[in-house]
Amino acid sequence: MKILVVGSGGREHALAWGCARSGHEVLSAPGNPGMSAVARHVGSADMEEVQEAAQRESVDLVVVGPEAPLADGMVNRLQRVGVRAFGPVAAGAKIESSKSYAKQIMASAGVATARTVVAKSLDAGLQAVRAIAGPCVVKADGLAAGKGVVVAEEQRQAEEAVRACFAGRYGESGAVVLVEEFLEGEELSLLVLCDGKRILPLPVAQDHKPIGEGDTGANTGGMGAYSPVPSANDQLVEEVLDSVIEPVLWGLQRDGVVYQGVLYAGLMLTGTGPKVLEFNCRFGDPECQAVLPRLGGDLGELLMRTAEGILSDVAVETRVEAALTVVAAAQDYPEAPRKGDVIEGVAAAEKVPGAVVFQAGTALDSGRLVTAGGRVLAVTGTGSSLQAARDTAYQAMEKISWQGQQVRYDIGYRALG
Numbered sequence: 001m002k003i004l005v006v007g008s009g010g011r012e013h014a015l016a017w018g019c020a021r022s023g024h025e026v027l028s029a030p031g032n033p034g035m036s037a038v039a040r041h042v043g044s045a046d047m048e049e050v051q052e053a054a055q056r057e058s059v060d061l062v063v064v065g066p067e068a069p070l071a072d073g074m075v076n077r078l079q080r081v082g083v084r085a086f087g088p089v090a091a092g093a094k095i096e097s098s099k100s101y102a103k104q105i106m107a108s109a110g111v112a113t114a115r116t117v118v119a120k121s122l123d124a125g126l127q128a129v130r131a132i133a134g135p136c137v138v139k140a141d142g143l144a145a146g147k148g149v150v151v152a153e154e155q156r157q158a159e160e161a162v163r164a165c166f167a168g169r170y171g172e173s174g175a176v177v178l179v180e181e182f183l184e185g186e187e188l189s190l191l192v193l194c195d196g197k198r199i200l201p202l203p204v205a206q207d208h209k210p211i212g213e214g215d216t217g218a219n220t221g222g223m224g225a226y227s228p229v230p231s232a233n234d235q236l237v238e239e240v241l242d243s244v245i246e247p248v249l250w251g252l253q254r255d256g257v258v259y260q261g262v263l264y265a266g267l268m269l270t271g272t273g274p275k276v277l278e279f280n281c282r283f284g285d286p287e288c289q290a291v292l293p294r295l296g297g298d299l300g301e302l303l304m305r306t307a308e309g310i311l312s313d314v315a316v317e318t319r320v321e322a323a324l325t326v327v328a329a330a331q332d333y334p335e336a337p338r339k340g341d342v343i344e345g346v347a348a349a350e351k352v353p354g355a356v357v358f359q360a361g362t363a364l365d366s367g368r369l370v371t372a373g374g375r376v377l378a379v380t381g382t383g384s385s386l387q388a389a390r391d392t393a394y395q396a397m398e399k400i401s402w403q404g405q406q407v408r409y410d411i412g413y414r415a416l417g
């Protein structure tokens with residue numbers, strides 16, 4: 001097949017790598033310098049250009065990686081002109097692009113989640129924070145590139161977060177604010193392929209959101225991930241499919257939305273059972289970089305069958321026991337990542353057996369690889385155990401360096417200590 005991957009992050013690099021590995025011809029729009037080893041660049045991620053490229057190249061499948069083009073209706077547009085695409089239509093992507101909509105669907109479907117006040121004014125937001133009078137979580141309603149959530153230990157911090165939203169820190173995305181009760185527990189990311197009728201869970205993963213070791217400091221898009229997660233057995237996954245995924249898909253269907261693509265449930269495993277933190281309408285980043293290298297079989301076919309609505313009689317095969325992904329971020333990420341630092345050692349890291357480097361915020365400057373975004377790249381180690389995967393990932397990451405590089409050295413600590 002000929003597969004066009006839209007996006008330029010580590011997730012898209014992993015998708016392109018996985019499709020190329022199963023023998024497909026892969027194109028990228030726009031891709032990144034690392035992806036050029038497995039995919040041919042055909043243009044930008046602009047909606048019109050993607051459609052043109054897909055038609056010009058007669059691609060069999062367009063895989064839309066990030067949430068923004070999904071929320072903007074890229075899949076609707078491709079479907080209208082008869083191009084097969086992986087990902088939900090805009091009405092389905094709303095499960096991520098509006099956190100208040102997600103809460104509404106969960107409430108109507110009886111899905112367990114944190115108690116929440118949806119505030120449409122500064123006063124209402126501040127009042128909600130004061131009513132909780134303890135740790136709480138403040139979220140911008142709309143898309144904010146993973147940065148619209150503040151976990152506030154103190155009331156003052158929560159009030160400040162509410163004020164920042166209404167003062168326009170996240171633009172329109174912060175015009176509505178959610179104030180949630182703080183949930184305690186271990187986090188879990190469950191990514192489920194949905195073909196409109198059937199669901200197929202991928203191996204579970206755990207993300208590490210805060211910038212600092214021991215889960216301290218500002219929230220990021222994710223500083224590392226691993227799969228499997230020992231505290232989440234098959235029975236737990238079944239429970240989440242029954243009590244979260246199925247009811248939400250039904251809720252969407254009542255709204256007239258047939259959801260196709262991947263549905264990502266971010267869960268907190270609390271003392272009273274799993275509760276939903278958020279839904280995403282796409283693969284998680286960096287979860288994707290940890291989950292896909294574990295898969296056996298043909299990734300391109302799996303994505304194609306999802307988009308075609310024929311997931312029946314397909315199974316998800318795993319080829320390796322464990323994978324662990326470590327992200328390296330630029331200096332001053334997540335506040336103001338510095339660009340232009342020269343990156344050394346990627347080729348050496350790629351030579352470490354069992355390691356794969358997925359690029360994200362990188363660019364070529366006069367032939368040299370330089371930093372060009374917050375999360376610059378990720379290294380995934382695979383192996384017969386999480387410990388082996390971790391050793392491989394850090395052994396490879398050790399070879400990579402640039403000025404101000406930020407790496408968490410405790411990825412997987414909940415499973416490995």
Ligand code: AMP
Nearest residue numbers: 114137149180181182183209266277278
């Ligand atoms: P979200 O984008 O909604 O998943 O939030 C980003 C991160 O903030 C999550 O991965 C959690 O680490 C944390 N978080 C979100 N909501 C809550 C909550 N209600 N209680 C505790 N932590 C939360």
Ligand code: GLY
Nearest residue numbers: 221222284285286
């Ligand atoms: N790693 C979390 C996310 O992709 O939203």
